[in-house]
Amino acid sequence: MSTYTNRGGTWTAAEDASLINGYNLLQKDIMELAESHRRTPGGIMARLQKHGIIQDTREARGYDTFLRSPERQEIKEERNIKTQDIKNRLAIEGNTTLMFGKFKGKTYMNVYNFNTLYCGWLLQQEDTTYEGLLFRQWIEKMDFIRKNRKFQ
Numbered sequence: 001m002s003t004y005t006n007r008g009g010t011w012t013a014a015e016d017a018s019l020i021n022g023y024n025l026l027q028k029d030i031m032e033l034a035e036s037h038r039r040t041p042g043g044i045m046a047r048l049q050k051h052g053i054i055q056d057t058r059e060a061r062g063y064d065t066f067l068r069s070p071e072r073q074e075i076k077e078e079r080n081i082k083t084q085d086i087k088n089r090l091a092i093e094g095n096t097t098l099m100f101g102k103f104k105g106k107t108y109m110n111v112y113n114f115n116t117l118y119c120g121w122l123l124q125q126e127d128t129t130y131e132g133l134l135f136r137q138w139i140e141k142m143d144f145i146r147k148n149r150k151f152q
Contacts, residue, residue, distance in 0.1 A: 003034075003071075004038055007040055008043075015037060020053065025106065029062025029065065030063065034071075040075060041071065042074070044127075045063070052098075085093075090142060096108050122135065122136055123136055
């Protein structure tokens with residue numbers, strides 16, 4: 001993954017022009033472009049979509065090769081490790097005991113799983129204690145993970 005040193009970085013106008021030229025005129029595939037731009041193939045495909053050059057990642061030149069590549073497997077493994085780390089941290093935080101409100105003495109996880117109306121109400125509150133804020137942030141993270149399939 002050290003190959004992708006520009007991963008997540010801002011694209012310059014010159015880099016965009018080079019990407020478009022490389023894909024359209026030089027007929028490079030996403031793996032070649034990823035290597036020359038030091039970005040992930042997924043980042044290359046996202047940028048091609050942003051510029052309207054491709055509509056769907058599956059139509060990108062070299063997509064099938066990318067799916068079978070060791071780079072893809074490495075990216076997936078890294079993402080899986082990060083995802084599991086996030087889940088583990090949330091599970092640990094989920095054992096935090098509330099020290100306020102009607103569910104004082106209950107864990108975050110217990111309240112989240114069995115009192116969804118309260119969690120929804122708490123998310124709507126603007127003025128809350130620091131502990132309330134921490135619990136709200138935890139609820140938001142849990143909601144995000146439950147709504148996003150890639151974290152499942």
